[in-house]
Amino acid sequence: MSLISFTDHGLYCSAGDFYIDPWRPVNHAVITHAHSDHARWGSAHYLCHADTFPVLRLRLGNINAQAIAWGDPVYKNGVKISLHPAGHIIGSSQIRVEYKGEICVISGDYKTEADGLSGNFEAIRCHTFITESTFALPIYQWEAQPKMFDSIGQWISNNQQNNTVSILIAYSLGKAQRLLQAITPVTDRIFVHGAIWNTHKVLQDHGIPLPNVQRVTPEIPKSSFNRSVVIAPPGATESNWMKKFHPYKTAVCSGWMQVRGNFRRNNTDAGFALSDHADWQGLISAIEATGASKVFVTHGFQSVLSRYLNEKGIEAAEVKTAYGEEDLLLTENPDEA
Incomplete structure (x- = not known):
């Protein structure tokens, strides 16, 4: 994949020289949401949604950050960056990256059912889609x-x-x-x-x-x-x-x-069984709605989802990342801000 590559610091756009949800300090970090596995301390500059900004400051301190609205483009070295609703938590965003006609969307974490608080998930047409797979098993079907x-x-x-x-x-x-x-x-x-x-x-x-x-x-x-x-x-x-x-x-x-x-x-x-992640059918419908010809599957049941997509004729591959599964509800520090 040329527009986004997978490095030991995280998802990297070399054309724009920025990272998405890096797990190590970098110069320019674009953040999908403020959960600690996606937003980490130490980067020189952060870009995030306006509703993510106050929580990012709460958790990371007095960081250098730019807050933007959904759909408002930012350009870096000719690369167009925009944020779009992910429906995961308040302020959570998918990152749309466009350069020389190629479009890649990094979902972060997302859910497709509107919850009345987090913004409604928006399916974005793209060539490449990077998706989570936290609940990528057919057993996971949420009640309304x-x-x-x-x-x-x-x-x-x-x-x-x-x-x-x-x-x-x-x-x-x-x-x-x-x-x-x-x-x-x-x-x-x-x-x-x-x-x-x-x-x-x-x-x-x-x-x-x-x-x-x-x-x-x-x-x-x-x-x-x-x-x-x-x-x-x-x-x-x-x-x-x-x-x-x-x-x-x-x-x-x-x-x-x-x-x-x-x-x-x-x-x-x-x-x-109340989750802020998409269930099995939500993942499938979201991926299909993007029209992506290539899908990269991260944190969760990567092998199950990638195999299913390949069998359906959508080229998919697994990618290991440092993102965790905060919905596990076993390890959050009760003293954490």
Whole structure:
């Protein structure tokens, strides 16, 4: 592939001399979204979407960054760069790169179902498409968001009837904000872990329309949490921080909960298969909609997806990257901003 190459620093456009989501420090980094496996500290200059910018600053510090809107082109050495909605989390973008008639789109992470918060995924016609494959197995077929939110709301209501606190385990950037749409029809007594509060406050101050929540602090009496909802990052489940909420029930919100028994292995009471990634059919439909003649498959079930695409007559190849699977919900540091 001539326009984008795969290097030990990340995806590189030599014509424009920039990297997309580099995993090592570079001079010019174009960022798809602010999750830590795609946005890393140390680069001299960052380009990102306007809604990604405040969270990038929160997580990486006082970086040198340029924030742009979706569809607004930036030119570097004659290479046209533009950002387009990925639907993964707030501000998440696909990167469209065009040079001398060749178009490559780097998806980052994405989902095709509109969630009312992250921007609707936009299929972009291109010659080459670089796609994630986090949930690239036919078993992963998500329920529609309204139905999933109804299930979460009912679980909370049942806990309220039993004077039990409902603790939802969710990644602090993306899932935590999305879940508020399921919680607010049931209660306005919503508490969040400090890591989630930091992200929530930055997004609210930026103008993202999120409901008000309350940060969990040591000064809050235990009785205040009765019948409430608490959103906590994965790492908090193994900490003493949880003790203040007794009696409580926990539910993991992750696409991995699609597999029966996963919530029991994670020592929780319930699991909701709510994912910020495309499911199997979402991946296939997104790839086909690009019309790409060449597809590179990264992080996830690369071999399954690339083999399927090749069998369908779409040339595909696997690529190893340093991107992780944050939706695994097992390793996020509860103290991370």
